[in-house]
Amino acid sequence: MAGEPLKKISVLNDELDVKLFLYIAKRNILFPLAFIALALGGSWLYLRYTPPVYQTSAILQLGGENQASHILSTVNIYEDDMAKQIELIRSSVFQQRALALLPLDVSYFTKGRVLNFELYKNAPFRVEARVKNGSLYGLPINIDFLDQNLIRINYEINGKGPQSQQFQAGTSASFPDLDIKVEVTNPRIFQEQQSVFTRNPYFFVLNNPETAISKFSPDIKINVLNAAARTILISHTGTNPQKASDIVNSMAEEFNVFDLEKKAESANNILEFIDRQLDLVFDELAGSEMDLDRFKKENNIDEATITPLPAIHSRIGDYENQIVMLEMEDRIYSEIEKSLNSDEDIDIYQLIAFLSGSEFRGTISNLLQALQEQLMEREKLLYEVTPNSRQIEALDYQIGIQNRMLIESIAVLKNNIRSRINDLKQNIEDFESVLSNRASRYNMIEFSRLQRVYSINERFYNQLVEKKAEYSISRAGFVSQSIILERSKTPTKPISPIARNVYLSSLLAAIFLGAGIILLKYLFYNEIPSLHDILKYTNSPVLGVIPKYKSEIPPNQLLVLKKPKSLISEALRSIRTNLQFINNEPGPKLVAVTSTISGEGKTFFAMNLAGILAFSDKKVIVIDLDMRKPKIHLGFNTENIKGVSTILSGIDDID
Numbered sequence: 001m002a003g004e005p006l007k008k009i010s011v012l013n014d015e016l017d018v019k020l021f022l023y024i025a026k027r028n029i030l031f032p033l034a035f036i037a038l039a040l041g042g043s044w045l046y047l048r049y050t051p052p053v054y055q056t057s058a059i060l061q062l063g064g065e066n067q068a069s070h071i072l073s074t075v076n077i078y079e080d081d082m083a084k085q086i087e088l089i090r091s092s093v094f095q096q097r098a099l100a101l102l103p104l105d106v107s108y109f110t111k112g113r114v115l116n117f118e119l120y121k122n123a124p125f126r127v128e129a130r131v132k133n134g135s136l137y138g139l140p141i142n143i144d145f146l147d148q149n150l151i152r153i154n155y156e157i158n159g160k161g162p163q164s165q166q167f168q169a170g171t172s173a174s175f176p177d178l179d180i181k182v183e184v185t186n187p188r189i190f191q192e193q194q195s196v197f198t199r200n201p202y203f204f205v206l207n208n209p210e211t212a213i214s215k216f217s218p219d220i221k222i223n224v225l226n227a228a229a230r231t232i233l234i235s236h237t238g239t240n241p242q243k244a245s246d247i248v249n250s251m252a253e254e255f256n257v258f259d260l261e262k263k264a265e266s267a268n269n270i271l272e273f274i275d276r277q278l279d280l281v282f283d284e285l286a287g288s289e290m291d292l293d294r295f296k297k298e299n300n301i302d303e304a305t306i307t308p309l310p311a312i313h314s315r316i317g318d319y320e321n322q323i324v325m326l327e328m329e330d331r332i333y334s335e336i337e338k339s340l341n342s343d344e345d346i347d348i349y350q351l352i353a354f355l356s357g358s359e360f361r362g363t364i365s366n367l368l369q370a371l372q373e374q375l376m377e378r379e380k381l382l383y384e385v386t387p388n389s390r391q392i393e394a395l396d397y398q399i400g401i402q403n404r405m406l407i408e409s410i411a412v413l414k415n416n417i418r419s420r421i422n423d424l425k426q427n428i429e430d431f432e433s434v435l436s437n438r439a440s441r442y443n444m445i446e447f448s449r450l451q452r453v454y455s456i457n458e459r460f461y462n463q464l465v466e467k468k469a470e471y472s473i474s475r476a477g478f479v480s481q482s483i484i485l486e487r488s489k490t491p492t493k494p495i496s497p498i499a500r501n502v503y504l505s506s507l508l509a510a511i512f513l514g515a516g517i518i519l520l521k522y523l524f525y526n527e528i529p530s531l532h533d534i535l536k537y538t539n540s541p542v543l544g545v546i547p548k549y550k551s552e553i554p555p556n557q558l559l560v561l562k563k564p565k566s567l568i569s570e571a572l573r574s575i576r577t578n579l580q581f582i583n584n585e586p587g588p589k590l591v592a593v594t595s596t597i598s599g600e601g602k603t604f605f606a607m608n609l610a611g612i613l614a615f616s617d618k619k620v621i622v623i624d625l626d627m628r629k630p631k632i633h634l635g636f637n638t639e640n641i642k643g644v645s646t647i648l649s650g651i652d653d654i655d
Contacts, residue, residue, distance in 0.1 A: 032514020039510035052494030056244040057235040058252045059486040096213045098254040111201035120243040124186035133177035137208040248488040274468045285457040292450040319424045371402045544575035557635040560611045572612040
């Protein structure tokens with residue numbers, strides 16, 4: 001009914017209608033299927049043309065003890081610091097040293113249709129090159145094997161045109177930018193490929209040794225695995241599994257060598273100092289021995305007949321021992337002062353080792369400790385900033401001040417030592433003057449003095465020899481400071497991309513996208529596909545439903561005449577019956593047929609409804625009010641010269 005109010009219809013479908021959802025899903029099933037096909041195809045292309053990334057790792061245990069410390073009471077001349085060792089491994093200096101052991105100066109490749117594949121340690125040829133132009137680093141240089149012995153090299157640099165030259169394998173060739181020599185290491189491969197390819201798709205790249213570390217360093221990770229066990233994990237990711245494994249193993253192995261060299265460095269410095277002192281003391285020992293022997297011969301002295309003067313001689317011996325020890329102290333401080341004044345880098349561990357056993361070491365230990373902390377802080381800052389930064393300049397200024405304070409303190413200590421030596425010598429002279437009054441004892445006193453000097457020099461020499469032996473054993477004890485608990489193995493499976501994850505993620509994305517489109521179409525679906533929707537949103541009575549006619553409609557469109565027993569004819573009879581129930585009073589009835597757009601079946605329904613009413617002996621007039629595209633006259637095969645438009649325009653009248 002025209003006056004019946006409509007229920008408010010939401011813009012979105014706010015109720016779940018399973019039948020409607022399945023109906024929309026069936027109509028749009030091609031969307032998820034197309035997305036799934038695209039996802040699977042895209043995943044295959046991604047896996048086909050994306051180079052795989054492999055990860056390798058090795059476990060290294062840091063630290064350990066100097067085994068010589070269990071045998072000898074040697075000084076710990078190298079303090080293990082796990083953080084320092086990790087930073088050492090991360091440093092570009094160490095990594096460049098480790099990578100220099102691998103054949104990374106030349107990278108060999110074989111060309112593929114899309115991707116190039118690196119032939120690390122598997123290239124059938126080897127290149128030796130001397131680069132003249134640094135711009136050639138990193139550029140591909142093509143190499144063609146015309147036969148087993150004839151080679152052609154060609155490359156292009158800075159857009160100057162290709163450089164090409166043929167030469168024999170094993171001989172040298174000179175280009176404007178490099179000198180090169182190529183040796184064939186596996187001629188069998190070329191023989192096999194010559195029967196298949198007209199050109200061997202190989203090329204190589206010369207790597208700059210100064211910048212090689214920047215290429216690999218970002219992919220090298222150093223992580224603490226177990227702080228209590230002092231174990232670290234060295235890992236590396238790369239597109240070549242063998243190269244990635246070799247890099248990790250080279251770093252783990254080279255750290256043992258590097259760590260041993262650093263720990264033995266202080267012991268070597270101490271041994272050099274002992275060797276210098278041995279030369280000096282040996283000369284003094286030889287001189288005192290010759291003086292003693294000459295004095296005995298000149299005075300015919302027999303050691304068995306010499307009667308010592310215990311009290312005086314003991315006191316003089318103590319003074320002379322103190323003088324010798326003070327002179328040794330003076331030499332040690334002189335060596336430290338020499339190290340501080342030199343232009344070379346200060347080895348703080350060597351300075352601490354020099355002070356080992358010194359009587360006055362406590363006087364400057366705080367200054368040395370402060371200097372050590374400043375030097376360590378400077379080393380750590382150099383991993384983050386440049387040597388010309390303000391932080392480094394400020395720290396260098398503080399180190400300079402600390403250095404001068406050390407030098408001044410050592411100068412004061414040396415003055416004090418010399419003053420004490422002079423006092424002791426004066427005391428010795430006083431004692432000897434007492435003994436000199438008795439001429440008969442002169443020979444005894446002089447002999448005792450020469451003998452004491454010889455004994456002191458001999459004892460000092462023996463101590464140096466003993467210390468040299470101890471530190472030599474200590475240096476030999478640095479053999480197992482770090483242990484490789486697990487070496488890297490060449491990986492067989494990449495960590496990225498993983499085919500299963502790529503296919504699964506793309507398939508899920510395609511399913512969700514297809515389901516999302518179906519859900520959106522369901523939410524914004526604005527058609528009325530069933531009688532239920534009409535009854536749900538309107539109070540108007542429904543007289544019937546006409547099924548959709550799937551076959552081609554005949555030209556006259558009067559289907560109730562052509563197919564009176566069809567479903568459409570039965571539906572129209574049902575509508576005729578329901579119309580009688582609505583209004584069965586005598587007299588004419590008016591039925592209007594309309595719709596929102598053309599092509600929805602107004603003409604078809606109006607003609608067939610008129611026909612079904614006419615079959616019930618009713619007089620029916622069909623008036624076509626479509627002013628734009630009238631078609632009812634075509635169904636009845638009549639003319640359309642006179643009609644509603646001519647009546648409204650006054651050309652014809654109603655009669």
